[in-house]
């Protein structure tokens with residue numbers, strides 16, 4: 001059976017056009033995130049959508065919270081803050097806290113929908129959580145885990161040299177035999 005084209009085609013691209021996105025598209029992306037599974041159907045994801053607008057103080061604060069290596073994301077017409085808190089989801093024995101796991105599933109669902117829509121969706125951990133939380137009136141208990149920059153494909157030639165190089169780099173992954181096992185965890189899958 002073939003691999004899902006959205007999985008194969010998705011990359012964390014940085015050459016994002018600053019062209020605005022339709023509200024209906026943004027709504028579909030958010031809807032996709034809500035379709036992710038979660039422990040006990042707790043749906044612990046909280047997502048803040050901030051559209052690019054230099055006049056908007058929320059956009060400015062969010063943009064300023066990004067680390068300098070993520071300056072390429074300032075072109076993106078949409079920044080999505082993905083946040084959660086451990087008490088919003090199952091907290092089971094042996095350290096099995098599911099909020100971060102389920103937030104990740106929602107983020108991936110959104111990224112696959114973005115791929116389907118012909119958009120780039122690039123997740124980032126490179127931001128200052130304290131700056132972001134203060135500026136965006138986030139509840140103190142929420143942890144902002146990821147900002148996803150979303151937009152249509154742009155011109156890679158406009159990127160600074162570092163991101164431009166990464167833009168064309170081949171995908172790098174561990175072999176399945178390194179991360180999968182068979183029978184027990186001492187036997188690599190083959």
Ligand SMILES: Cc1cc2nc3c(=O)[nH]c(=O)nc-3n(C[C@H](O)[C@H](O)[C@H](O)COP(=O)(O)O)c2cc1C
Pocket residue numbers: 010011012013069070123124125126127146171
């Ligand atoms: C949680 C998370 C945080 C990331 N943070 C950043 C970031 O701050 N800046 C960046 O340019 N890329 C970031 N990335 C993108 C990864 O570098 C990228 O997904 C990885 O190199 C694999 O490449 P691919 O997504 O194109 O397959 C992040 C990805 C994830 C999932």
